[in-house]
Amino acid sequence: MSGKRVPGSPDLRAFLERPVLEVAPALLGSVVRHGEVAVRLTEVEAYAGPDDPGSHAYRGRTERTAVMFGPPGHLYVYFTYGMHHCANVVCGPEGTASAVLLRAGEVVEGVDLARARRARGGDRDLARGPARLAQALGIDLGHRGADLVDGPIRLVLADPADLDHVMTGPRVGLRGAPDRPWRFWLRDEPTVSAYRPAKVITPR
DNA sequence: CGACCGATTTGCT
DNA sequence: GCAAATCGGTCGT
Numbered sequence: 001m002s003g004k005r006v007p008g009s010p011d012l013r014a015f016l017e018r019p020v021l022e023v024a025p026a027l028l029g030s031v032v033r034h035g036e037v038a039v040r041l042t043e044v045e046a047y048a049g050p051d052d053p054g055s056h057a058y059r060g061r062t063e064r065t066a067v068m069f070g071p072p073g074h075l076y077v078y079f080t081y082g083m084h085h086c087a088n089v090v091c092g093p094e095g096t097a098s099a100v101l102l103r104a105g106e107v108v109e110g111v112d113l114a115r116a117r118r119a120r121g122g123d124r125d126l127a128r129g130p131a132r133l134a135q136a137l138g139i140d141l142g143h144r145g146a147d148l149v150d151g152p153i154r155l156v157l158a159d160p161a162d163l164d165h166v167m168t169g170p171r172v173g174l175r176g177a178p179d180r181p182w183r184f185w186l187r188d189e190p191t192v193s194a195y196r197p198a199k200v201i202t203p204r
Numbered sequence: 205c206g207a208c209c210g211a212t213t214t215g216c217t
Numbered sequence: 218g219c220a221a222a223t224c225g226g227t228c229g230t
Contacts, residue, residue: 078211080212132212173212
């Protein structure tokens with residue numbers, strides 16, 4: 001149980017292979033970098049494969065969702081409402097089709113470029129919401145399947161000791177199984193979307 | 205091939 | 218608070 005994790009190391013992929021409900025909260029505070037833009041994650045959501053009615057993998061493997069069924073550490077990107085892209089980190093053992101939706105974050109580098117990619121909103125809103133986060137990072141369908149351990153888009157894990165209050169509550173915007181408390185976020189972060197029923201799981 | 209839906213965002217009432 | 222925008226995925230014909 002070492003506290004430090006080195007970016008790009010085999011340790012990262014091994015970590016992402018752990019169960020999604022373990023990986024999801026641990027991604028908070030971590031940084032996703034694509035080129036000059038870097039986002040520190042403040043809100044994520046877990047999706048648990050074919051048994052989860054809220055998951056795109058619920059109806060089995062399709063061409064779209066194939067990445068979710070593959071090895072952990074890759075990016076599952078989907079397109080929705082005819083205009084938005086959202087990004088997920090595939091995790092858990094290969095074949096479990098579980099993933100973590102990146103719901104919100106704080107742009108910590110490349111603010112100018114992130115601003116240029118978004119027509120509206122203040123800096124706090126640049127990566128607030130899954131579609132805005134993907135847009136700020138310049139992520140689209142072309143990045144589906146991208147390797148986060150060794151590719152253009154990288155994940156750099158945070159030291160768990162640096163995390164503030166980790167909160168959990170119901171997922172957002174779902175038709176199926178909205179009741180499962182599989183949404184995780186950092187308390188008191190201005191980049192986290194509006195309040196929902198919640199409880200603290202790691203008081204600090 | 206046609207119809208319907210959507211893990212959202214935005215702007216207007 | 219509510220509805221429009223806009224198109225890939227999925228399923229049924």
